[in-house]
Amino acid sequence: xxxxxxxxRLKYYLEERxxxxxxxxxxxxxxxxxxxxxxxxDVFEEDLMDILGDPREISKQIQKRVVLQRVKSNKLVAxxxxxxxxxxxxxxxxxxxxxxGWMVYLLVPxxxxxxxxxxxPLKHILELLPxxxxxxxxxxxxxxxxxxxxxxxxxxxxxxxxxxTNHLNKRLWFILFLLISVVYVMSVLFFPFTNNxxxxxxxxxxxxxxxxxxxxxxxxxxxxxxxxxxxxxxxSVVAFLLIGFYTGYWHPGWLVFFSIPITTIxxxxxxxxxxxPLISIMPFIATTFFFLAxxxxxxxxxxxxxxxxxxxxxxxxxxx
Amino acid sequence: xxxxxKKGVVELCILKLIExxxxxxxxILSKIKTLEVNENTIYxxxxxxxxxxxxxxxxxxSDVGAPRKYYGLTEEGKRELELKIHExxxxxxxxxxxxxxxxx
Numbered sequence: 001x002x003x004x005x006x007x008x009r010l011k012y013y014l015e016e017r018x019x020x021x022x023x024x025x026x027x028x029x030x031x032x033x034x035x036x037x038x039x040x041x042d043v044f045e046e047d048l049m050d051i052l053g054d055p056r057e058i059s060k061q062i063q064k065r066v067v068l069q070r071v072k073s074n075k076l077v078a079x080x081x082x083x084x085x086x087x088x089x090x091x092x093x094x095x096x097x098x099x100x101g102w103m104v105y106l107l108v109p110x111x112x113x114x115x116x117x118x119x120x121p122l123k124h125i126l127e128l129l130p131x132x133x134x135x136x137x138x139x140x141x142x143x144x145x146x147x148x149x150x151x152x153x154x155x156x157x158x159x160x161x162x163x164x165t166n167h168l169n170k171r172l173w174f175i176l177f178l179l180i181s182v183v184y185v186m187s188v189l190f191f192p193f194t195n196n197x198x199x200x201x202x203x204x205x206x207x208x209x210x211x212x213x214x215x216x217x218x219x220x221x222x223x224x225x226x227x228x229x230x231x232x233x234x235x236s237v238v239a240f241l242l243i244g245f246y247t248g249y250w251h252p253g254w255l256v257f258f259s260i261p262i263t264t265i266x267x268x269x270x271x272x273x274x275x276x277p278l279i280s281i282m283p284f285i286a287t288t289f290f291f292l293a294x295x296x297x298x299x300x301x302x303x304x305x306x307x308x309x310x311x312x313x314x315x316x317x318x319x320x
Numbered sequence: 321x322x323x324x325x326k327k328g329v330v331e332l333c334i335l336k337l338i339e340x341x342x343x344x345x346x347x348i349l350s351k352i353k354t355l356e357v358n359e360n361t362i363y364x365x366x367x368x369x370x371x372x373x374x375x376x377x378x379x380x381x382s383d384v385g386a387p388r389k390y391y392g393l394t395e396e397g398k399r400e401l402e403l404k405i406h407e408x409x410x411x412x413x414x415x416x417x418x419x420x421x422x423x424x
Contacts, residue, residue: 029389030345030363036386037346052349053360061364 003035006048006055013059027062080111099300100142105307106131122164129157137254147250149188154254155181155203162210173210177203197241225267232263252291258284282313330357331365332408335393335401338375342390366391374400 001009010031014024034052043051052058084104091101110131133153141147159181162174180202187196236256243253262284269276286309293303330352337343337351349362369375374397379389393401417423 027367033387033389034344034346034349034363037344037388040385041346041350051359052346053358053363057358057360058363061361062367064364 001048002045003032003039003048006035006052007032010055010058013056014062017059017063019063077108077112080108081105084108098304099294100138102304102307103135103138106135122160126157126160126164129160133157141251147254148244149185151250151254152181152185158203158207158212161212162206165211167209167211170210173206177206177210180206197245225271228267229260229263232259236260249295252288252295255288255291258288279310279313282310286310326355326357327361327365328404329408330355330361331369332401332404334362334365334369335374335397335404338391339393339398339401342378342392344388344390348391369397373397 007028011024011028014027019027031052035048038048038051039045084107087104088098088101091097091104095101110128133156136153137150140150140153155177159174159177162170162177167173180199184196184199187193187199236259239256240253243256244250247253262281265280266276286306289306289309290303293306294300297303333352333355334348337348343351345363345366348366349359352362353359366375370377370391373394375391376394377389377391379387381387414423
């Protein structure tokens, strides 16, 4: 692996974790110097990974000590499942609100995000947006049954991603992305016309120029996987729109978008020649079963039990 | 040797190597490899020792080639090394006594 590729990969994995910018810069500088020294001492670039280690494992190992510094806040994270379970039972047994009471479980990852020592408020926003948008989407959808254009709330996620890039004029692309989304929502609500969803294709312009559509996976360019992912993204959008327009099942039709992270996880495992991490995929599978059983078998009273698949998988994989 | 035991030994070896000579991360990595240590863990251990106040890091320009960063032992690091060496010999002596059947 070339020096640049090694550093690119290391940076990618470090950015995924909880390091401050200063820490990240220092680690990157240390490794750049280490690589230079290794190369001066006749280490071949192809052997860098064997000599210096795997960037992914290194970032994991370094974070272990960062995690240790957060024992205090971790206690809150550790206790959050118990608190949320109590709230869930109170809502369920006390007020017959099993559904949508289960949504309190979304507090668990949110508390995890808050307890982390992140780099900037924008990082916080980016990590909380998926939960926030999901809560708003389900809240409005379940109470009013207006799933479209409510789903457009998810467009906030890629919009804010633009602000997190180093691109010039990122604010301009961010505003343009939001503007197109708002115009689409207005058209659905106030001046509907046939195939008005086609205007969403315009989002590609700020998305590409804003740097959130990149043909790299996990920081490393991989043409085959990038194209595969591209096909899955396009197919998911088309499938979602077709399901929505022809059957009216905007919910749970949005579940097709889970194919994007699942494809990424499986594809990446194949490239890295690792087994597919079932633990990473299980939350998507559990959520899919939860909604499908809930919607089509009228089983929200019991389908939440599919979420047990997540800890069960963790325990089984952990014992291996 | 199990991972936990090795971890303690690796820290001791790193501190000892740095006490003898200020060293770069790559030098430590090269010397410590003979212990069959996972290369992914050396730099993280160095970082932890540094943040615990046992090591300091200084950058120096090399006459030939790229700049280097060297780790040195702080006063606290010297005390920690002394303690670890004491613990190590106490452990080795005790294990030897058991191996030689002198403790029943």
